[in-house]
Amino acid sequence: MTAKLLNGKELAQKKREQLKSDVEALTEHHRQPGLAVILVGEDPASTTYVRSKQKACEQAGIYSVLIKKDDTISEEELLAEIDRLNEDPKIDGILVQLPIPKHISEQAVIERIHPDKDVDGFHPINIGKMMTGEETFLPCTPYGVVEMLKEAKIEIAGKHAVIVGRSNIVGKPVGQLLLNENATVTYCHSRTKNLREMTKQADILIVAIGRPNFIEAADVKPGAVVVDVGINRVDGKLCGDVDFEGVKEVASHLTPVPGGVGPMTITMLLENTVQSARKRV
Ligand SMILES: NC(=O)C1=CN([C@@H]2O[C@H](COP(=O)(O)OP(=O)(O)OC[C@H]3O[C@@H](n4cnc5c(N)ncnc54)[C@H](OP(=O)(O)O)[C@@H]3O)[C@@H](O)[C@H]2O)C=CC1
Numbered sequence: 001m002t003a004k005l006l007n008g009k010e011l012a013q014k015k016r017e018q019l020k021s022d023v024e025a026l027t028e029h030h031r032q033p034g035l036a037v038i039l040v041g042e043d044p045a046s047t048t049y050v051r052s053k054q055k056a057c058e059q060a061g062i063y064s065v066l067i068k069k070d071d072t073i074s075e076e077e078l079l080a081e082i083d084r085l086n087e088d089p090k091i092d093g094i095l096v097q098l099p100i101p102k103h104i105s106e107q108a109v110i111e112r113i114h115p116d117k118d119v120d121g122f123h124p125i126n127i128g129k130m131m132t133g134e135e136t137f138l139p140c141t142p143y144g145v146v147e148m149l150k151e152a153k154i155e156i157a158g159k160h161a162v163i164v165g166r167s168n169i170v171g172k173p174v175g176q177l178l179l180n181e182n183a184t185v186t187y188c189h190s191r192t193k194n195l196r197e198m199t200k201q202a203d204i205l206i207v208a209i210g211r212p213n214f215i216e217a218a219d220v221k222p223g224a225v226v227v228d229v230g231i232n233r234v235d236g237k238l239c240g241d242v243d244f245e246g247v248k249e250v251a252s253h254l255t256p257v258p259g260g261v262g263p264m265t266i267t268m269l270l271e272n273t274v275q276s277a278r279k280r281v
């Protein structure tokens, strides 16, 4: 068996074309959507991601500002910057690139962003709305994963989804979104016993741990849908948390890294920004 590729890059491109015309219409009739990205420090991976977000905004016609801060910035100064953007009428979305330096509270920063400009979907109010199924900004990576499954017409309702990883930005919310779509959800993490027995029971397996090639063919049920969220650099090359070559022989569908979930994350950020602009007019 050879898995069908879930091509995130292609779907991301298609969605960005649609967004581009939505942005044109908004700009013409109301106002150009705007995104502010705050980057603290000079971590090379973060710098690269932020650059791709900016490039994507530019291509879609979204106004974007990058606010670069030294990694010695105080929490107070960073919060004051967020206050300023909360008030700025040109800005519909605010994103603080994570991780941030340890002397600044991540929770304080996330909670300072006005929930109506929280295009990452990380604010507790928006997380609460996601849990109760109210309309809100959905976290970009989980949102992108669900969009990819829907595009491929993969049935979610009634399926057993196993999530490996329970971070606030990926694992927990992706499980919640799949639950909202009526999947039966199991979470696995670093304290899970017999993890590889669990993953073998998944109809839909989502892996987000940051361990290169952790999930192997023997951990996957034949015919399962496998979504690899992991981004790892090994000898200067990108790879996921799933052993692509092995798993593609047992899975029915599989995301590549790069070109899978990553480009969808950025596209859903653009979507959330446009959604925010629309609500503001
Ligand atoms: N493609 C994309 O758009 C995105 C990709 N990523 C990538 O996804 C990966 C995960 O990111 P993120 O969620 O932020 O990571 P975190 O480091 O915040 O969380 C990792 C999670 O994986 C669990 N874990 C770690 N090692 C193991 C193990 N050996 N067995 C079982 N569980 C384990 C941890 O368990 P515990 O809670 O018990 O510690 C934790 O829940 C990274 O590679 C990251 O780069 C992240 C965001 C977006």
Ligand SMILES: Nc1nc(=O)c2c([nH]1)NC[C@@H]1CN(c3ccc(C(=O)N[C@@H](CCC(=O)O)C(=O)O)cc3)C=[N+]21
Pocket: 048, 049, 052, 095, 096, 097, 098, 099, 120, 140, 141, 231, 238, 257, 258, 259, 260, 261, 262, 263, 265, 266
């Ligand atoms: N506030 C905040 N919001 C985030 O959404 C956020 C964050 N902080 N911190 C870091 C993680 C990681 N993340 C990625 C986005 C795009 C790709 C992506 O485009 N990946 C490409 C490859 C990129 C490359 O070549 O390095 C791909 O998979 O094809 C990856 C990872 C968003 N994150």
Ligand SMILES: [Mg+2]
Pocket: 167, 169
């Ligand atoms: Mg994390």
